[in-house]
Amino acid sequence: MAVAVDHHGHDAHDDHGNHEIPYAQQLKANRMGLWLFCLSEVFLFAALIGARFYLWGNTRPELNQELALITTCILLVSSIYMARAEAAAEHGDKKTFLNSLVITFVMGLIFLLGVVLFEWGLVPLGGEHHLKPTDGAYGAVFFAMTGMHAIHVVTGLIFIFIVWNNGRRDRYTTEKHWAVEACAVYWHYVDVIWIFFYPILYLIGTPFHL
Amino acid sequence: MSDSHSHEHAHAFDQQAAKESYGRITFYGIILAVLTLVEFILALNSNSLAGLMILALLKAVIVLNYFMHMYRLWRDDDHGHEGGHH
Numbered sequence: 249m250a251v252a253v254d255h256h257g258h259d260a261h262d263d264h265g266n267h268e269i270p271y272a273q274q275l276k277a278n279r280m281g282l283w284l285f286c287l288s289e290v291f292l293f294a295a296l297i298g299a300r301f302y303l304w305g306n307t308r309p310e311l312n313q314e315l316a317l318i319t320t321c322i323l324l325v326s327s328i329y330m331a332r333a334e335a336a337a338e339h340g341d342k343k344t345f346l347n348s349l350v351i352t353f354v355m356g357l358i359f360l361l362g363v364v365l366f367e368w369g370l371v372p373l374g375g376e377h378h379l380k381p382t383d384g385a386y387g388a389v390f391f392a393m394t395g396m397h398a399i400h401v402v403t404g405l406i407f408i409f410i411v412w413n414n415g416r417r418d419r420y421t422t423e424k425h426w427a428v429e430a431c432a433v434y435w436h437y438v439d440v441i442w443i444f445f446y447p448i449l450y451l452i453g454t455p456f457h458l
Numbered sequence: 459m460s461d462s463h464s465h466e467h468a469h470a471f472d473q474q475a476a477k478e479s480y481g482r483i484t485f486y487g488i489i490l491a492v493l494t495l496v497e498f499i500l501a502l503n504s505n506s507l508a509g510l511m512i513l514a515l516l517k518a519v520i521v522l523n524y525f526m527h528m529y530r531l532w533r534d535d536d537h538g539h540e541g542g543h544h
Contacts, residue, residue, distance in 0.1 A: 272534065279531055306505075317498055324494060328487035331525045332480055339476035436526045443517045446494075447510040451501035 275426060282430055286437050289400075293441050296393045297448055303385040308453035311390075312366070312373065316450040319362040320442065326355030327439040330408075334432040340422040342415070349412040352435065353405060360401045363394055383458055393445055400438045407431045486524045493517050 269277075333348035365371045368391070369378025381391045411431045414420065420428055497513045500506060522528045 276534070283528075283531060306507075313498075317494075320494060321491065324487070324490055327521065327525060328483060328490075331483045331487075335479035335483060336476065339472050339479065341472075341476050344476070344480075433526050436521050440518050440521050440526075443521065444514050447497060447501065447514050451497065451510055452505070452507050454505065 271424065278426055278430070282433055286433070289437075292396070293444075296389075296396060297444065300389045300393065300448055303389055304453060306453045307456040308449065308451075309379050309383070309386040309390065310377075310455045310457050311379065311450055313450060315362065315366055315373070316446065319359050319367070320446045322355050322362065323359045323439055323442055326352045326359065327436055329355065330432050330435045334428055337415070337420055337425045337428040338422060342418075345428075346412060346415055349408055349415065353408045353412065356401055356405050356408065356435070360398060360405070363398055367394065377458065379458070386456070386458060390449065393449060397438070397441055397445060400441070404431075404435045404438050407434055482524070486520055490517055490520060493520075 329348045329352040333345050333352060336342070336345035336348060366373050367378075369380070372378065379387050379390050381387045408431060411427055414427065493513055493516060497510060500509055500513070
């Protein structure tokens with residue numbers, strides 16, 4: 249990485265031979281980077297939402313409403329526990345931090361399995377008809393939206409596991425725990441996407457029986 | 459006050475502050491759960507695109523502000539300790 253040099257040939261950052269960027273400055277840059285990444289992903293999800301309204305109009309396929317409500321609540325609870333984990337890291341409450349991360353992980357996994365196994369019809373629920381990717385525009389949009397979201401959930405679960413494992417080894421302090429904050433922001437971001445996907449996929453429009 | 463006493467006091471203060479944080483998180487979690495139920499009931503009774511989108515926006519704002527701490531982008535603070543002291 250290039251370092252700015254002043255007229256006297258010294259490092260412009262300081263005159264004490266310390267080339268480290270101050271933590272507060274690094275933290276600010278990290279936050280900006282993560283939020284810009286989230287913003288860039290918004291365009292991807294917005295395109296999927298645009299495709300849904302263009303192709304489905306004011307209709308929607310008949311989907312399992314109860315299952316969708318349950319999985320949505322599970323993801324919401326996982327977000328609450330992630331917020332608790334971050335707050336615990338800020339206050340140095342290691343036990344609550346690790347326990348909350350475990351609960352977040354389990355809830356996230358249940359959400360993922362609920363969507364992939366039951367909503368996608370890998371495990372049929374009560375012999376009802378399940379949407380397939382080959383079911384025209386309905387199937388294509390539904391699987392593209394839930395599939396793209398599921399990939400982000402998987403990434404989040406891997407992130408949570410890494411942070412939990414590092415937390416277990418006391419790698420974070422109350423002053424320095426950027427990875428925890430980043431993991432929390434990412435997980436809440438996945439939740440925010442679902443906050444919009446849930447009504448757009450399951451609630452808006454007249455049900456259309458395939 | 460001795461070192462051990464001040465340490466115990468700081469620890470107790472942290473516990474109290476942590477409890478307050480957890481309480482706040484639970485409060486916003488309950489609001490989110492209620493809004494999700496309102497969303498579901500609204501969808502069952504009327505097909506209001508605007509109503510459902512407003513509810514989704516409201517939920518997103520709560521998560522962005524209280525869980526994701528978006529405001530930290532414009533503040534010079536460290537992890538949850540507003541004021542930027544190190």
